[in-house]
Amino acid sequence: MxxxxxxxxxxxxxxxxxxxxxxxxxxxxxxxxxxxxxxxxxxxxxxxxxxxxxxxxxxxxxxxxxxxxxxxxxxxxxxxxxxxxxxxxxxxxxxxxxxxxxxxxxxxxIGRTFQVPKPFGAMTVFENVLVAVQQGGGLRGRSSYAAAVEVLERTGLAADVNLPAERLRLLSRKRLEVARAIATRxxxxxxxxxxxxxxxxxxxxxxxxxxxxxxxxxxxxxxxxxxxxxxxxxxxxxxxxxxxxxxxxxxxxxxxxxxxxxxxxxxxxxxxxxxxxxxxxxxxxxxxxxxxx
Amino acid sequence: MTWVNAVIQGVMLGGLYALFACGLSLMFGVMKVINLAHGDLAMVAAYIALGVVTITHVPAVWSFVLVVPIFAALGYVLQRTLLQASLNRGVITTLLVTFGLSVVIENALQQFLSANSRELNIGSLVSDSFSIGSQITIAYLDLAILVVAVAVLLGLQYFLSSSRSGRMIRAVADDREAAQLSGINYRHVFGIATAIAFGTVALAGLAYGMYTQFDPTTGTTALLLYAFEAVVIGGLGSLWGTLAGGILLGVAQQVGAQYHAADQVLAGQLLFLIILVLRPQGITSRRELA
Known part of the structure; x- marks a missing residue:
């Protein structure tokens, strides 16, 4: 792969x-x-x-x-x-x-990651990033979805988008932490x-x-x-x-x-x-x- | 057939309980606030509706158009001021503040509006009904309340799971510190969640006022306990669970009433205790909100 x-x-x-x-x-x-x-x-x-x-x-x-x-x-x-x-x-x-x-x-x-990843556990990986794009990055609608997808691809999380964040392994959690931070642009x-x-x-x-x-x-x-x-x-x-x-x-x-x-x-x-x-x-x-x- | 009728009546009563409980469930799910003034707030809404009807002469059924927005605004303001201040001081403080609020509201209502029973007069709609066969009679009002309850809970669930603001609320419910790093002002989100909860409790208060008589103490003596039971039976913080919990409670009460009228409340409490013993996390254990 x-x-x-x-x-x-x-x-x-x-x-x-x-x-x-x-x-x-x-x-x-x-x-x-x-x-x-x-x-x-x-x-x-x-x-x-x-x-x-x-x-x-x-x-x-x-x-x-x-x-x-x-x-x-x-x-x-x-x-x-x-x-x-x-x-x-x-x-x-x-x-x-x-x-x-x-x-x-x-x-x-100012984007920040936590030392211990704090994903929104019950939400999917995609939703985690989408929230950051929409609230922190100020994007709406279709452009926010596109931006979220782009961030997920860039951080190597494209395969896990629909997984609840609490099910991610450590590396992916760390990636999600970075993804959420850069999603706020x-x-x-x-x-x-x-x-x-x-x-x-x-x-x-x-x-x-x-x-x-x-x-x-x-x-x-x-x-x-x-x-x-x-x-x-x-x-x-x-x-x-x-x-x-x-x-x-x-x-x-x-x-x-x-x-x-x-x-x-x-x-x-x-x-x-x-x-x-x-x-x-x-x-x-x-x-x-x-x-x- | 009387049993079938009892179950149907129970489902419709359960709709009312679920409508009461969903605000409680939402506030706990998002802010971990246990709002002991919930029942009294429903009564305040009913009294405001009385006032609105008296002043504007709109039919009582339409009073929600004014009362719900008023209550939502009240909820936002109350959260941003009193409740947020108490949250900053810890969980116990919040519990005490809502308890205090309950006492203040109840006594203020008695002081200024007397202890007399009132009702929201909706004319013949209160008794109009249709029959299925000879045994089953369904009141239009009861059915309307059930429809409203299901619509509110479904709508709320859809709003939380699929809208921009809903995701924002879920993110805050999950981890408010992390939510801030996604650019979310959690205090504002708390305000929005409380506004929604207050809107639903206003609807529930109006429904109750049309359904039966109320007085200033109804909120704590009749409503708060059932709302809590519906939430706990359904599973804390889950809106689907709250709907199911409310309906189960209503059915248990109506079926109990078939044995003896005095057994109505007892049957509900028994179901509550059985759930607490066998499945303390509630019938839906999945976390849907938080």
Whole structure:
């Protein structure tokens, strides 16, 4: 059976391969799509965002790594509107969105996936995507159906459209999570550990989908514990720890920073990374790079 | 033949119960709100209809044209204000708030409209009927209520399963956090769901007011319990189940009444208890709404 994911990737083919290179640009010349200005957030004594400032340009492909509790998912919560910052400002596409709720930010163009997929279980895969296209993407009628079909084909879910989402396996659930996010026609896509728990070929497939999305000019921020998948795909890497950005730049450079190495020191991830040197592609992803569950 | 008649009467009574219960079922299915003021709200609708008839002199049968939209609007506003505020504070708070609402409504009705029994006067339609054979008599009103109930439940089911807004409601019922990431303002959807529920409870209140006499306490003494039983027998959150539950309850009551008039209510409660023991998830265990 021809794999729909790789087929989808082939459609945007060459562009997908150069996406990491284009990802580095954006923050400098063009105005930033997303700006966080001195954003603070803590839960009791746990600080998840410590005076955090960050700019992401249009069509950037940014990866985020960091130890557990570094504030990675919370950062997504702040950007997507699930969490309200205790201070600071968030701007998106030239508008202040600090006070806007998650639904409003979604309609403005911020798409997000959850670390643990949250499909509408009793609804079919098609309906899951259709709701996102109609409500988040603002399409109606026939054009919304066409858009939903297109998204499903692109994410390799075409065979499962009429299945209730609760019957999907993990890979398909992760794909549906991505499908629903891009169905809202985002300008910025927040991917929260979409590769977690998948096998190596599955991770490679997902990375292919991500590159294809990026090639369309959608900015992406991708949190991932499977560091290899990230370094092979993104053009810019952030390392988060204790609510602070302790590294920001080219993936290889960031992973070589002393502060970053200190955070990761002793874990399998860095040990193996340093041993392996520069990673060439998704094929280099190995089980050792995955966080123990 | 008397048994056949009892079953037919039961089915028609069940239609009324199902009409009462579907709003309850919808609010639970979408928001997990158990609305203890449901029965009283039906009575408020009946009293509003009385007012509408008195002021505008439209026939009582047509009062729904005004009362249902009024109630739907009331439902939306109530959800966006009082009920949403209570939902933000937890499930128990919501239960207490609807209980409080029930007490307030009942006492306000008694205070301002007296405890006297009223009815929506629909002239001879209340007793007009046709006969099949010598034993079976079907009242036009009862049949009309059953038809309305089935139409409302079928329509609602179709709306939820196949329309843009219906999918939006189901998505919120499934996972409101994920629904937000699909661009859905769940508070607005909660408002819409409550508006629909209030529309149906208004219809049920009007139907009851035409069917028999009512007073300010009818909502809690007669209606709320049967509506709950219909929902539980049918299976929580399932509209098909609610229709089936209402009809089963009606049939049980009418068949019970064949033994002795006093056994009518008892038979219904027995069926409810048997279902609770043997099939606590209700006769339709599939989740159709959520």
């Amino acid at each position: 021809p794999d729909p994911a790789t087929a989808g990737q082939a459609g945007t083919g060459v562009a997908g391969a150069v996406a990491p290179a284009t990802g580095v640009a954006g923050t400098g010349a063009s105005p930033a799509l997303l700006e966080l200005d001195a954003v603070c957030k803590s839960f009791g004594k746990v600080v998840v965002a410590d005076n955090l400032s960050l700019a992401v340009g249009e069509a950037d492909l940014v990866g985020i790594v960091g130890p557990n509790g570094a504030g990675k998912s919370s950062l997504f919560g702040l950007i997507a509107g699930d969490l309200a910052p205790s201070s600071g400002h968030i701007r998106f596409a030239g508008k202040g969105v600090t006070k806007a709720d998650a639904a409003a930010r979604c309609r403005l163009g 985002p300008k910025l896509l927040l991917l929260d550990e979409v590769a977690g728990g998948l096998t190596d070929p599955e991770v490679a497939q997902l990375a292919g989908i991500v590159r294809a999305i990026s090639a369309e000019g959608i900015a992406i921020i991708w949190i991932e514990h499977v560091v290899h998948a990230l370094t092979a795909t993104v053009g810019r890497l952030l390392c988060l720890s204790g609510g602070l950005i302790i590294g920001d730049g080219e993936p290889e450079a960031v992973l070589a920073m002393p502060a970053v190495r200190e955070v990761f020191l002793g874990t399998e991830v860095t040990a193996e990374l340093r041993a392996a040197g520069p990673v060439t592609g998704p094929a280099a992803v190995s089980a050792a790079g995955r966080e123990p569950v």
